[in-house]
Every structure is written in structure tokens, then in C-alpha cells.
Amino acid sequence: xxxxxxxxxxxxxxxxxxxxxxxxxxxxxxxxxxxxxxxxxxxxxxxxxxxxxxxxxxxxxxxxxxxxxxxxxxxxxxxxxxxxxxxxxxxxxxxxxxxxxxxxxxxxxxxxxx
Amino acid sequence: xxxxxxxxxxxxxxxxxxxxxxxxxxxxxxxxxxxxxxxxxxxxxxxxxxxxxxxxxxxxxxxxxxxxxxxxxxxxxxxxxxxxxxxxxxxxxxxxxxxxxxxxxxxxxxxxxxxxxxxxxxxxxxxxxxxxxxxxxxxxxxxxxxxxxxxxxxxxxxxxxxxxxxxxxxxxxxxxxxxxxxxxxxxxxxxxxxxxxxxxxxxxxxxxxxxxxxxxxxxxxxxxxxxxxxxxxxxxxxxxxxxxxxxxxxxxxxxxxxxxxxxxxxxxxxxxxxxxxxxxxxxxxxxxxxxxxxxxxxxxxxxxxxxxxxxxxxxxxxxxxxxxxxxxxxxxxxxxxxxxxxxxxxxxxxxxxxxxxxxxxxxxxxxxxxxxxxxxxxxxxxxxxxxxxxxxxxxxxxxxxxxxxxxxxxxxxxxxxxxxxxxxxxxxxxxxxxxxxxxxxxxxxxxxxxxxxxxxxxxxxxxxxxxxxxxxxxxxxxxxxxxxxxxxxxxxxxxxxxxxxxxxxxxxxxxxxxxxxxxxxxxxxxxxxxxxxxxxxxxxxxxxxxxxxxxxxxxxxxxxxxxxxxxxxxxxxxxxxxxxxxxxxxxxxxxxxxxxxxxxxxxxxxxxxxxxxxxxxxxxxxxxxxxxxxxxxxxxxxxxxxxxxxxxxxxxxxxxxxxxxxxxxxxxxxxxxxxxxxxxxxxxxxxxxxxxxxxxxxxxxxxxxxxxxxxxxxxxxxxxxxxxxxxxxxxxxxxxxxxxxxxxxxxxxxxxxxxxxxxxxxxxxxxxxxxxxxxxxxxxxxxxxxxxxxxxxxxxxxxxxxxxxxxxxxxxxxxxxxxxxxxxxxxxxxxxxxxxxx
Numbered sequence: 001x002x003x004x005x006x007x008x009x010x011x012x013x014x015x016x017x018x019x020x021x022x023x024x025x026x027x028x029x030x031x032x033x034x035x036x037x038x039x040x041x042x043x044x045x046x047x048x049x050x051x052x053x054x055x056x057x058x059x060x061x062x063x064x065x066x067x068x069x070x071x072x073x074x075x076x077x078x079x080x081x082x083x084x085x086x087x088x089x090x091x092x093x094x095x096x097x098x099x100x101x102x103x104x105x106x107x108x109x110x111x112x113x114x
Numbered sequence: 115x116x117x118x119x120x121x122x123x124x125x126x127x128x129x130x131x132x133x134x135x136x137x138x139x140x141x142x143x144x145x146x147x148x149x150x151x152x153x154x155x156x157x158x159x160x161x162x163x164x165x166x167x168x169x170x171x172x173x174x175x176x177x178x179x180x181x182x183x184x185x186x187x188x189x190x191x192x193x194x195x196x197x198x199x200x201x202x203x204x205x206x207x208x209x210x211x212x213x214x215x216x217x218x219x220x221x222x223x224x225x226x227x228x229x230x231x232x233x234x235x236x237x238x239x240x241x242x243x244x245x246x247x248x249x250x251x252x253x254x255x256x257x258x259x260x261x262x263x264x265x266x267x268x269x270x271x272x273x274x275x276x277x278x279x280x281x282x283x284x285x286x287x288x289x290x291x292x293x294x295x296x297x298x299x300x301x302x303x304x305x306x307x308x309x310x311x312x313x314x315x316x317x318x319x320x321x322x323x324x325x326x327x328x329x330x331x332x333x334x335x336x337x338x339x340x341x342x343x344x345x346x347x348x349x350x351x352x353x354x355x356x357x358x359x360x361x362x363x364x365x366x367x368x369x370x371x372x373x374x375x376x377x378x379x380x381x382x383x384x385x386x387x388x389x390x391x392x393x394x395x396x397x398x399x400x401x402x403x404x405x406x407x408x409x410x411x412x413x414x415x416x417x418x419x420x421x422x423x424x425x426x427x428x429x430x431x432x433x434x435x436x437x438x439x440x441x442x443x444x445x446x447x448x449x450x451x452x453x454x455x456x457x458x459x460x461x462x463x464x465x466x467x468x469x470x471x472x473x474x475x476x477x478x479x480x481x482x483x484x485x486x487x488x489x490x491x492x493x494x495x496x497x498x499x500x501x502x503x504x505x506x507x508x509x510x511x512x513x514x515x516x517x518x519x520x521x522x523x524x525x526x527x528x529x530x531x532x533x534x535x536x537x538x539x540x541x542x543x544x545x546x547x548x549x550x551x552x553x554x555x556x557x558x559x560x561x562x563x564x565x566x567x568x569x570x571x572x573x574x575x576x577x578x579x580x581x582x583x584x585x586x587x588x589x590x591x592x593x594x595x596x597x598x599x600x601x602x603x604x605x606x607x608x609x610x611x612x613x614x615x616x617x618x619x620x621x622x623x624x625x626x627x628x629x630x631x632x633x634x635x636x637x638x639x640x641x642x643x644x645x646x647x648x649x650x651x652x653x654x655x656x657x658x659x660x661x662x663x664x665x666x667x668x669x670x671x672x673x674x675x676x677x678x679x680x681x682x683x684x685x686x687x688x689x690x691x692x693x694x695x696x697x698x699x700x701x702x703x704x705x706x707x708x709x710x711x712x713x714x715x716x717x718x719x720x721x722x723x724x725x726x727x728x729x730x731x732x733x734x735x736x737x738x739x740x741x742x743x744x745x746x747x748x749x750x751x752x753x754x755x756x757x758x759x760x761x762x763x764x765x766x767x768x769x770x771x772x773x774x775x776x777x778x779x780x781x782x783x784x785x786x787x788x789x790x791x792x793x794x795x796x797x798x799x800x801x802x803x804x805x806x807x808x809x810x811x812x813x814x815x816x817x818x819x820x821x822x823x824x825x826x827x828x829x830x831x832x833x834x835x836x837x838x839x840x841x842x843x844x845x846x847x848x849x850x851x852x853x854x855x856x857x858x859x860x861x862x863x864x865x866x867x868x869x870x871x872x873x874x875x876x877x878x879x880x881x882x883x884x885x886x887x888x889x890x891x892x893x894x895x896x897x898x899x900x901x902x903x904x905x906x907x908x909x910x911x912x913x914x915x916x917x918x919x920x921x922x923x924x925x926x927x928x929x930x931x932x933x934x935x936x937x938x939x940x941x942x943x944x945x946x947x948x949x950x951x952x
Contacts, residue, residue: 006686008304008768011313018416025420025438032434037798038951049434084314084405085686091409095449099417102445107437114432 152216223308238707322387506566537615
């Protein structure tokens with residue numbers, strides 16, 4: 001029996017953008033909690049959070065681009081099922097990028113600890 | 115192996131029905147068929163819905179007037195706690211599971227779910243667990259701390275009876291059943307489809323259920339863990355949530371809402387899947403935005419996990435965290451809106467037929483959109499802080515849940531009931547039933563927005579009469595009874611449907627999906643032969659396809675060795691991969707379910723030795739499951755019809771059971787991650803730290819990893835031995851010996867811990883070791899299972915699955931043990947660092 005043209009592992013590319021978003025979300029929340037509990041200097045803590053957010057945004061952008069390239073490349077050679085998965089994967093990656101912008105950027109301006 | 119000679123459609127039907135069907139009388143207890151069990155799930159869920167509805171009426175009777183003496187505060191607490199618990203855990207989730215179990219194989223072109231016995235076991239667990247919970251009301255000891263069981267209210271000092279224990283044990287029982295259903299649904303969708311049904315051709319309902327099931331896989335473990343921890347606190351005094359001993363009541367809220375918020379979408383998405391199936395049929399055109407909808411539900415699934423704290427906006431959280439969760443809460447409206455607009459566009463571009471199911475679809479649009487908009491209001495922190503714990507929230511959640519689940523389910527009931535019964539609805543009273551439900555619902559719950567904005571708090575059994583709430587509450591109560599009359603009419607309509615419904619031949623609604631390409635009522639085997647999908651599965655032609663499949667012109671249009679066969683496919687492409695051989699009807703799931711109930715009941719009454727004996731008996735019964743299924747010889751590829759062949763499931767690298775283990779371990783890992791989170795959360799945030807005594811490294815702790823590592827190595831050794839064609843029993847026996855050694859080491863490491871009731875630090879460390887102990891014990895069971903399977907002839911170099919599963923379990927136990935021990939060893943340093951910073 002030959003191997004699948006689109007191995008099951010590739011399916012993980014569909015939620016990958018949101019997996020990055022989830023990791024970013026938890027990381028930023030945890031960093032904020034740790035910073036407040038350890039009494040980090042507010043300026044330094046904000047810089048850490050901004051750096052983390054920018055890093056994750058860059059990663060999310062890169063992932064979106066790579067996912068789009070991957071699926072569209074696959075779709076050229078194998079219309080079904082890659083063409084469908086290409087659309088779904090690209091939409092999802094772009095949604096995740098938009099969610100990252102919407103979730104992380106505005107929040108970083110507000111006060112950090114209680 | 116050659117195909118049997120073709121049978122006539124009638125003989126084929128009789129031959130298939132003989133092996134797939136469930137017998138009459140007591141044999142019904144042995145049912146494992148998805149059609150039977152799907153109906154049982156839905157019927158049982160509807161009964162619990164009716165009970166929950168009666169409780170709602172009692173609540174409204176009490177609140178109809180100020181200072182009412184209808185029930186006192188204790189009974190009222192039980193009423194609202196049970197109402198929420200019944201509706202969330204015993205109605206909504208099982209109803210969606212039942213719908214999925216009934217429909218998925220039929221929509222996907224398969225003959226059954228991947229693990230029929232697991233379906234049956236899940237049903238019995240659900241039924242018995244539900245009975246335990248409901249029966250508690252008869253004895254006046256029903257859960258009384260709300261359906262969310264907030265600590266410290268639900269902790270032992272404030273709820274000293276067994277009320278909270280019934281919730282914790284009963285709901286955990288039901289949740290484990292739901293989790294097993296989620297694993298089964300995921301695997302069934304990914305592996306058991308019609309040949310050619312690539313993922314991108316799959317019906318939207320299956321996509322919705324796939325995403326929902328994955329959400330359940332990752333969403334339920336935190337609640338199961340939280341319930342276990344709270345029961346450990348209540349029964350044995352381990353203070354995970356007691357702030358005076360290093361615990362934190364907010365940890366419960368985190369664990370609960372990590373489950374609780376995704377739960378709302380877990381309930382909504384299958385209903386949306388039903389809408390995405392129904393709307394195109396009545397709009398008479400294909401759905402608009404198929405790919406965008408799939409992307410939207412994936413987005414929705416993730417975003418729904420990222421807003422659990424929006425239930426905790428008032429507990430005291432840094433502004434930055436509030437901003438994150440507020441943004442995520444608002445953002446989740448966007449993928450929801452994508453679906454709403456796709457459905458509206460489908461209707462706008464089609465030629466809608468407004469039959470009865472569409473009445474409920476229209477009701478859904480109005481009610482759910484209102485609920486969504488108030489959800490966006492509550493996502494805004496300042497507004498939420500004003501409306502929190504008021505009737506505004508009650509109104510919002512009912513608009514979302516009734517709008518997002520009940521209305522679509524009523525549409526689905528009218529749409530698929532003819533499929534279930536083979537009869538066409540009379541529809542004489544379905545229209546007045548709809549209007550009573552629609553008007554009654556809106557008058558009941560819209561008023562609660564107003565009482566909430568006027569400051570009326572929820573969960574209080576009475577209210578004063580001088581705040582202008584009186585007439586609104588009276589109107590809510592009267593309307594609540596109108597709503598009930600609507601549901602009573604609906605129930606009557608269903609009964610009349612069975613009695614007076616006209617029979618029809620095929621595909622009543624002219625639907626383009628495979629579920630209608632079969633006789634209605636459906637036969638036990640669903641398809642006499644399996645279809646080939648060459649285009650989109652939502653563009654099928656059931657009228658032409660149905661007779662062809664009934665005539666055996668598809669795949670597997672024959673009976674072989676009295677085996678229950680369906681096809682397994684490659685996950686993504688839908689190419690035929692193997693023949694899945696499913697189990698025949700058996701009483702084992704019922705027996706295992708009854709024994710599991712014994713575990714729960716014994717724990718409830720604190721007979722822990724008896725509970726242990728029941729647990730051992732349950733696992734012993736699972737070993738009998740293992741004895742009944744499989745192939746005792748290597749047979750290579752076998753004929754599947756149309757001149758093609760495929761190997762049986764035991765001889766491929768990725769059968770359903772393998773993927774079930776992968777997904778099961780993912781769920782298990784989520785529970786473990788939640789435990790790690792709990793330990794770190796308490797260290798970082800909880801009061802009454804540092805602990806009076808810090809857990810240091812003991813000799814036994816250091817020996818845990820070598821013990822688990824050696825057990826894992828032995829499992830690998832056994833697999834390698836089997837792969838080379840030799841007898842692996844010695845290696846498996848060694849592995850089991852090492853499992854026992856690991857259990858002894860873990861027991862000694864646990865015994866070496868300071869008193870775990872003294873402080874949450876010790877309790878969490880004990881929980882981490884206890885987790886590894888439990889997994890080592892289950893590893894012993896996996897090894898025994900593999901050994902017995904080999905002895906019974908089900909294992910060979912080409913059929914290595916039990917050994918692979920054994921290895922996967924042991925590797926998982928090793929990795930989680932490593933992380934657990936690492937955290938225990940790191941804790942003294944972490945505690946010291948935090949204290950130094952403070």
C-alpha cells in the first residue's frame with residue numbers, strides 16, 4: 001500500500017496559525033502573571049511583553065506565508081484534496097494572524113498589575 | 115480471497131440484517147449498533163431535558179412574585195443547580211453525541227462508528243450516571259452549589275453532605291463517557307468514510323462534528339481533573355482550593371471555565387452543523403462559503419478556549435489580562451458572523467421553501483443573534499462588571515444556548531424525524547408549537563435582560579417588591595409556562611407523528627446528502643454496499659444512488675464469514691486503506707457500564723475498598739472485550755468489491771484503534787498539563803505560601819524515572835521481538851514485572867511525602883505522583899492485554915497493534931512521569947526564588 005499523498009500530519013497545518021496564537025496567548029498571560037508576582041519593574045515587564053508579542057506576531061506572519069505557499073504548491077500538483085485544504089489552511093492562517101493583532105496589540109498599552 | 119457470488123437486494127438485506135441487527139427482548143441490552151444507540155442517546159437526553167424543564171418551571175413558580183413561599187432557599191438551590199446540570203451535562207452534550215452517532219456513518223458512507231462497543235459503554239455510563247444525579251433529587255441531596263460548583267461554597271465545610279459529591283462523581287462519570295464519544299467521533303470521521311470522500315469533499319456536518327469532538331478532547335480534561343481534585347479535597351482533605359492551606363478557590367474557576375466556555379461552542383457547533391445541512395436543502399442550492407465556514411469553525415474553536423477568563427472579570431485580574439480576554443471574547447463574534455452570513459447568503463441566493471424545519475431556523479436567527487450581541491456587550495469589561503451575576507447574564511446565556519442549540523435541534527428533529535421513523539410529519543400542530551415556543555421563550559427571557567439591568571441578582575430564591583422587578587418576573591413566569599406548553603405540543607406532535615405520519619419512499623426533502631441514500635427507516639447496516647464519492651459529498655444524488663447501493667453495486671456488497679465490515683480510508687484523500695471489522699452485539703458494554711457504576715456509587719458512599727474491587731472488575735471486563743474481537747491469522751488483502759482488495763484493519767499501520775490511542779493520549783496529556791498548571795498557579799498566586807515544609811528529593815523519587823524508563827524499554831523490546839517474528843511473551847512479562855516495580859517505587863515515593871493534607875504544595879506533589887502511579891497501573895493492564903491478545907492468537911508480526919498500543923502508553927507514562935518528577939524537584943528552587951523576590 002503506497003503512502004498517502006497528503007499524510008495525516010499535514011492536517012496539523014490547518015490549525016497551525018491558531019496553535020501559535022494559543023501558545024502566544026498563554027505565554028503572554030503567564031509572563032504577565034510571573035512579572036507581577038515577582039515584582040518586575042513595570043517598564044521592563046512591558047518591554048518583555050511587547051518583545052514577546054512582536055516575536056509571536058512575526059512567527060504568525062511567517063507561518064501564514066509558509067502555509068499559503070505550501071498548500072498552493074500542493075494544490076497545483078494535486079487538485080483533490082489539496083485544493084480544498086489549501087483554501088481552508090490559508091483562511092485559517094490569515095484568521096489567526098488577524099486574531100493575534102486584535103488580541104495582543106491593544107492590550108499591551110494598559111496597566112500591567114493590580 | 116475471492117468475493118462471494120452477488121445476492122439479490124432482498125437476500126443481501128436479509129443476510130446483512132441477520133449479522134448487523136439487534137435482537138428483541140433482553141438482547142436489546144447487547145445493542146452496539148449506531149442507529150439504535152444514537153436514538154437511545156437522543157431519547158434519553160430528551161427525557162432529561164423534560165426533567166430539567168420541569169425544574170425550570172418550579173424556579174419560575176418561585177420567582178413569579180416577591181417573597182414567595184413556594185420553596186425555601188435549600189430546595190431552590192437544588193433546583194437551579196440541577197436545572198443547569200441537567201441541561202448542560204445530561205441534555206445538550208448527549209443530544210449532540212446522539213445526533214452525531216446516528217448521522218455520521220450515514221452521512222459519511224460507512225456502516226457504523228469506529229468503536230461500536232465504546233458507543234454502547236458510553237451510553238450505559240451516561241444513563242447510569244444521569245440516573246444517579248437525578249435520583250439524588252428524590253432523596254433531597256441533589257447538588258446545591260450551582261452547576262459550576264464554585265469553591266469554597268462546594269467545599270466540605272460549606273457543603274458537608276453528599277450533594278456536591280454527587281455532582282463531582284456523577285458529572286465526571288458522564289464526562290468520561292462524553293470524552294470517549296469524542297474520541298470515537300473524531301476517529302470515525304477521519305477513518306471511516308466512503309471511498310473517494312477526501313476531507314475537502316466531506317459534508318459540513320462532519321467538519322462541524324470533527325471540530326466539536328476535538329474541542330471536547332481538549333476541553334473536558336481540565337474539568338475532569340478539577341472534579342477529581344475537588345473530590346480529593348472533600349473526601350481526603352487535600353487542600354487544592356482551600357486558601358488557608360495554600361490552595362486557591364480561583365483555581366477551580368480556571369479549571370472549570372477552561373472547560374466551561376468552550377462548552378458553549380461545543381454545544382453550538384453541532385447545532386450549526388445541522389443548520390448548515392438543513393438550510394441548503396430548503397434554499398435549494400449548495401451552501402455559500404464552504405471553505406470559509408470550515409476556517410471559521412476552526413477559528414471559533416481556538417478563540418473559544420482563549421476567553422475562559424471572561425467569566426472571571428470581577429475576581430481581581432490585572433488589566434492587561436482582562437484586555438486579552440476581552441479582545442478574544444469580542445473577536446469570537448467574527449467567525450460566528452461568518453457562518454451567519456453564509457447561511458443568509460445561501461438563503462438569499464437560493465429559492466427557499468419555508469417548511470416547518472425552516473420556522474425553527476428563522477427562530478434560531480433571531481434568538482441567537484440577540485444572544486450573540488449581548489455576548490459582545492458582556493465581553494466589554496466595564497459592562498460585565500456591572501451586569502455580572504445579574505439576570506442579564508441569565509438572559510444572555512439562555513438566548514445563546516436555546517437560540518444556538520435548542521432551536522436548531524428542533525429544526526433538526528423535524529428534518530430528520532422522517533428519516534428515523536420512515537414517516538412524514540402531519541404538521542398540524544407543529545406550527546402552533548413553534549409559535550408558543552418562540553413567543554414563550556422571548557417573553558420569558560427578554561424580560562430578564564431588564565431585571566438584570568435593574569440589578570436583580572441571579573441564584574437568589576426571593577426578592578423584595580420595591581425595585582420594579584415584580585411585573586417583569588411575573589411576565590417571565592407566565593411566559594415560561596407558555597414556553598412549556600409549546601414543548602408539550604412538540605412532544606405530542608412527535609407522538610402523533612409515530613401514530614399518524616404517512617409513509618414515504620425515499621428522500622423526503624430532496625436532500626443531496628448520503629444519509630438519504632438508504633431506506634427510511636434506516637436498516638441496521640445503513641448501506642447494503644458502500645458508495646464511491648467522486649464529487650462533493652453534499653452534491654450526491656440519493657434518489658439514483660440509493661437503489662444502486664441497495665442492489666449491492668458499491669463496495670462490500672456481500673457478507674463474508676458473518677463479519678461486520680466497513681471500509682477504512684486514508685484520512686485526507688479518502689482512498690481505500692483497509693477493511694474495518696466491527697464487533698457483533700454483546701452484553702459486555704452493559705456489564706462494564708454497570709460495574710463502572712458500582713465504582714461511582716461505592717466512592718459516593720466512601721466505601722473505597724469496594725470501589726477498588728469494582729474498578730478491578732471493570733478492567734477485567736474490558737479484557738473480555740479484547741477476547742472477542744480480531745483476526746487469529748494473517749490473511750493479507752481481501753476483496754472489497756469492484757475488483758479491488760484491501761487488507762483487514764489489524765494488518766495496517768494506522769487503524770482506528772491506533773488513532774484512538776493517539777487522540778486519547780492527547781486528551782490525557784491535556785489533563786496532565788492542567789495539573790501542572792494547577793501546581794504552578796498555586797505556587798505563583800495562592801495565599802498562605804511558602805508552605806510550612808517543602809517537598810525535597812527522596813531516594814524513591816529519584817528511582818521513579820528509572821522504573822518507568824525500564825518499563826517503557828521492556829515494551830519497546832517486546833514490540834521489536836514481535837516484529838522479528840518471535841514470541842514476545844517473555845518481554846511482555848518482564849515489562850509487567852517492571853510496571854509492578856514502578857508501582858512499588860511510586861507508592862514508596864508517595865509514602866515519603868510530608869502530610870499532603872497540611873498544605874496545597876504537598877497535595878499537588880502527591881497528585882503528580884498519584885498521576886504517575888495510576889498510569890503505571892494502567893500500563894500493567896495494557897501489558898496484560900497485549901499478553902492475552904498474543905495468547906489468544908490475535909497478535910503476529912503483521913498484526914502488532916496491541917504491542918504498539920502498549921508501547922505508546924508506556925512512553926506517555928514515562929514522559930509525564932519525567933515532567934512530574936522534574937517539577938517536584940524544581941519546586942524548592944521556585945518557592946525560594948519567589949520568596950526572595952517578595
